[in-house]
Amino acid sequence: MPARTLAPGQRCEIRVFDVVSGTDTCVYTTRERLLEAPNWTLAGDALILNGDDLLWRFDLAQGRLTQIAYEGLPPINNDHVLDPDGVHIFLSANGDGQIYRAPLAGGQATCVTGASSPAGMVHFLHGVSPDGRELAFVGVIVDENDPNRRFLSAEICTVASDGNGFRQLTTSGHPADGPEYSPNGAWLYFNTEAFSGHAQIARMRPDGSGAERLTHSDTVDWFPHLAPDGNRAVYLAYPPGTKGHPADKPVALHLVEGGRWEAAKPVARFTGGQGTINVNSWGPDSTRFAYVAYPSS
Structure with missing residues (x-):
């Protein structure tokens, strides 16, 4: 799958929303490159994004974007999550479907999946456990006979960070995505079509038990991200x-306070969707999150 590019007349905006003040600030804009899926560094000084099949660092103080160079890493997609140690990152590759x-800071990349996953499975990473020992991802089986590589299934799975101990947690056959650990490791939050036929936010225990629906809306809800303190999403x-x-759809970001998912409120409306907030982008102080919009003008 080739890297996404901006359409004629379209621009890419990296934005930071402050939930305390309600301020929504554009910190970087470009018409040259389509950037996606910001992660916030643990130091709070930079955002990590992908674009053009590569990984990039955006320095917030200097407003500067620089490429992070790797060896042994195939082209990547927008599913990347920092290791809790703060000095490593896990990345999903387009080229071979592995993590x-x-x-x-850059350097040698090492493939960590494939040892126990089913043959032919494509891995889309979304969560890393608080202790860094387990990865939560969407395991996709692709129709290899379809020139468009249509997805035959998309289920929530986990695997140890060394590639062993694969487990498939969802078995309903309904598409599910975006699994992310709660800060205390007690839950996996994700979106699924199992409850209503369109994507809604849910959670379950990391062993797949105790699944419960959290949003009951007409909107199609994706990619739940919890703040580091666990009090916002x-x-x-x-x-x-x-x-x-x-x-490139009219979308909104909904803010959840104090675990009250039924009272979630829209705090930003813009053109976006894919690439906007595929992975967790909360700042380390739990008061700000980053996202990407793709307006045309």
Whole structure:
């Protein structure tokens, strides 16, 4: 799958939303490169994004974007999550469908999946356990006879960070995505079509038990992300009837306070979707999150 690019007249905006003040600030804009899926560094000084099949660092103080160079890493997609140690990152590769671990500053990347996963499975990483020992990902089986490589299934799975101990947690056959550990490791939050036929936010225990629906809305809800203190969450809401998580749609980011998912409120509306907030982008102080919008003008 080739890297996404901006359409004629479109620009990419990296934005930071402050939940205390309600301020939504554009910190970087470009018409040259489509950037996606910001992670916030543990030091709070930079955002990590992908674009053009590569990984990039955006220095917040200097407003500067620089490429992070790797060896042994195939082209990547927008599913990348920092290792809790703060100095490594796990990345999903487009080229071979595996997950890699690499120094956040750049250098040699190492493939960590494939040892116990089913043959032919494509791995889309979304969560790393608080102790760094387990990865939560979407395990996708692709129709190799389809020139468009249609997905035959998309289930929530986990694996040890050394590639052993594969487990498939969901078995309903309904598409599920975005599994992310709660800060205390007690839950996996994700989106699934199992409850209503369109994506809604849910959670379950890391062993797959205790699944419960959290949003009951007409909107198509994707990618729940919890703040480091566990008291806030944000997720992406598409218009009713949206299929999958496409790009360039009128979307909103909904903020959850104090675990009250039923009282989630939209705090930003813009053109986006795919690439906006695929992975956790909360700042380390739990008061700000980053996202990417793709307006046209």
